[in-house]
Amino acid sequence: MHDGDADVRPQQDVYAPPRAPVGDVGRIRFDATRTAFHVVSLRKFWCLYLATFGLYQYFWLYRHWGQYRDWHREPLWPAARSIFPIFFMHALNRHVDDALRTSRTVHAWRPALSATMFVVLSIVSAIVGRVAARVDTMTQLDYLGIALLLPVGMAMAATQRAANAACQDPGGSANARLTAANWLWIVLGCLLWTLILIGLLAPVAPP
Template sequence: MFISENPYAAPQADLKTPSTGASTFFIVAPRKLVLMVLLSQGFYTFYWLYKHWSAYRAATGARVLPIVRAFFSIFFLYALVMKIKQALDLKDPAYRWWPRCFVLGWIICAFLPFTYVWFVSSLTALKVGLCFAIAQVAMSVQIQHAVNHLENDSTGQANHRLTWANGIWICIGVSFWVIAISSALGLGAFVVEQ
């Protein structure tokens, strides 16, 4: 049994060994995020938001339903980004980013494709929709940069490799892209007629 020299002294922590606690939010490399969202035709966005809420629930014990919050992301993205902002303000108040602007832009890019799709040709809708998707991914990357900075992994090294599951989602997304492009170009009717 070890007896301290001063029984009234506060216990001293070993500051040389880093804590290996779970992260509060989902870490992913920005390049992987861009690749997965664009090639999976946005399906990865649902998984990305689900993993953020799931990690938050595991780290804080908050009573949230990650699958519901990911599915209704339009309504819950602001809450998620504000939680990221609060944690980042405590850790590094000097970190500069515009969370409210990113959330507002993300939501606008998610809603706008549903407003014009009936008024323009399918090819124009595809082009404009792709532009909005790229803008939405850019805002998602800015949010992810803040998360990675918060979790002390600015490059996302903890999650930078593509897995076989990522490959499956890319195949599904690319097949949807092929269908959307062929439909927009009118190639689907040409194949059916022959």
């Protein structure tokens, strides 16, 4: 193995990211798309998650499972695992925790608790959303549905911190900048938030 070969995976640590040539270490860390999990900074994560009213969750899960599949060459379907996350979140956290242990990376977290929080809060959020949709006017359920975005995001952020650590990029610096596509989604998300706020602030017509 040559130290400067970025395409050869280290044998002693299967979860370590590809290394850049020696002369480029100060300039390039690694390709965030060539790691066992999706690497993203927490700042970018929260920006996209909140701006898109939580819809970023589906892309986030798809990237995690897609990179895990490609890294381990396992026959799984990332799309299904992103559409039905409550059935696969515990598995994702177990895989991340296994990667931390294999790479001997110290990271304090509770994978089972984080996954359980995500599952329970996601189910509650779905129920609240369905019930609220049957009412023509805005009710306390609508406010609750919006408020649930934060704890669900916190459970996801716990997984992301661990995934970044497992990929040897705790700060997610390899994927910290907002791209043109990111900004497009942010703009669309802001339009969605505007419509939601108009609905929340609009006066309720008397019966």
